[in-house]
Amino acid sequence: MRVVVVAETFLPAVNGVVTSVLRLVDHLAVRGHDPVVLAPSGSSYESRCGARVEVVTVPSMRLPRYRQLPLARPAADLTAVLRGLAPDVVHLASPAVLGLAAARAARTLGVPSVAVFQTDLAAFAQRYRLPGGPAAAWRYLRTVHGTADLTLAPSSAAAVLLARQGIGPVALWARGVDLDQFAPCHRDEALRAELAPGGELLVGVVARLAVEKRLELLAPLSELPGVRLVVVGDGPQRRALARAMPRARFLGQLGGAELGAVVASLDLFVHPGADETFCQAVQEALAAGVPAVVxxxxxxxxxxxxxxxxxxxxxxxxxxxxxxxxxxxxxxxxLQAAAAAARPSVAGRTWGRIGDELIGHLQRLRSAVPAGVPR
Known part of the structure; x- marks a missing residue:
């Protein structure tokens, strides 16, 4: 299959949507399919498996309070773009502005589309006090997902939330985890000695440093005697959080082996976010043998x-x-008993298995929707 993967955000941004898109694209290539990324940023690249992946960009803009994140400009007509790419199916990763335009173009061209619900835009609208609030966000999401042929929810809670809002049909599609990058064997005693020189309990969080993650709620924890808090990530709240938690260590944005080593070296992972549709960082901590408080x-x-x-x-x-x-x-x-149970609890959630589940959804959708018939 030729699959156009439409991403609201893409490289060089680092977030859960980008991670999922990169993994999906790589798995499609491994399985012999032909993925193309349509996004507001990035450039063509070589995937993990060595396949050349084409990235087609659209005009972008930046939000006033979130300058780090390029987003697609509204009101784009992608019909000509999709016609030129000639996909068999369109995959909408956390669709919003670009996703709606792509979904409409897909319907016009008679191409089946699947929308992945990954970002709770209604909660985002409430926390950022956007015009119209959650009600307007849900109206928009119903339009976006109603234009697609199928919505995939990353968790059972997300599936229930979507159903309550009248969005469907919905199927469950979780996220995979890299069991090599995140593993107990990467625990680094020298790193632990640096981060917790007094042998304190090493507690950490990996997140975008933004309002919706509620990281300010970690402030009392950061002051506990015998506890050291480590914060991994970057974002618009970094300075404010550093002022609120002067005893915490802020390590900035990490990736690859460096991130794997930091996560595995924790004693406990803590994530205070209440609006997570999945929370990949929690799954990665569990894979590294680190129990979590969420x-x-x-x-x-x-x-x-x-x-x-x-x-x-x-x-x-x-x-x-x-x-x-x-x-x-x-x-x-x-704590040790929970640590022993952590990795086995997610050991079956490999990206390979999750990727094959998605390919199954795409293939069934392609068979069910008549090709080339405008809708």
Whole structure:
């Protein structure tokens, strides 16, 4: 199949959408398919498997509060672009502005399309106080996903959320994890000695440093005696968070082996975000043998089993979160038991298996939708 993968954000940005697109494109190439990326940034590149991947860019813009992230300009007509690319199916990765334009063009050309729900735009609109708020965001999302032929949800919580908003048909498609990059064998004692020189409990988070991640709720935790907080990532809130948590170590944006080593060297992973449709960073921590404390909502509910491979934090009280971490600091046996259960809990979620699941969705959709018939 020739698959046009439409990405709202792409390289050089680093986020969950970009990671998923890169993995998807590589897997399509490995399986003998022909992927093309349509995005507001990036350039053609060689994928992990050695295949040459074409990247077609569209005019972009930057949000006033989020200058690091190029986004497609609204009102683009992609019919001519898609006709020239001649796809068998269109894959919309976390569709919004570019995704809607591509979905409309696909319907015009009679090309089946699948939309992947990955970013909770309604929650984003609420936290950033965008005009119209969550209600307007959901109206827009219903238009986007209603234009596609199938919506894929990354978690059971996301699937329920979509159904409540009248979006469908919906199928479940989770995310894979790199079990080589994220593994307990990458634990680095020298790195631990640098980050926690007093032998403190090493607690970390990997996230975009932005409002929706609620990282300011880690402030009381960062002040706990016997605990060191490590923050990996970058974003518009970095300076404010550094001021609020002067004892925390901010390592910036990391990737590859360096990221794998930092994650594996943690004793505990903590993620306070309440609007995660999946939360790949939690899955990567578990793969590295690191138990996680997460907000009891959204995608992490599919990943963290309370008191088995981690703990669920109910509510928004940062003092309660700090108390949970303090309790684990003082109970190493419980922490070790959860660490032993962490990697086995995600060991079956390889990118290969997840990629094959997606190819199955695309192939079934291609068979079900008449080719070349405008809709």
């Amino acid at each position: 907000a009891a909502s959204g995608g992490p509910l599919d990943l963290v089993r309370h008191r088995e491979n981690g703990w669920l934090w109910a509510g928004d009280d940062p003092q309660v979160l700090a108390a949970m971490v303090a309790g684990l600091r003082d109970d190493p046996a419980t």
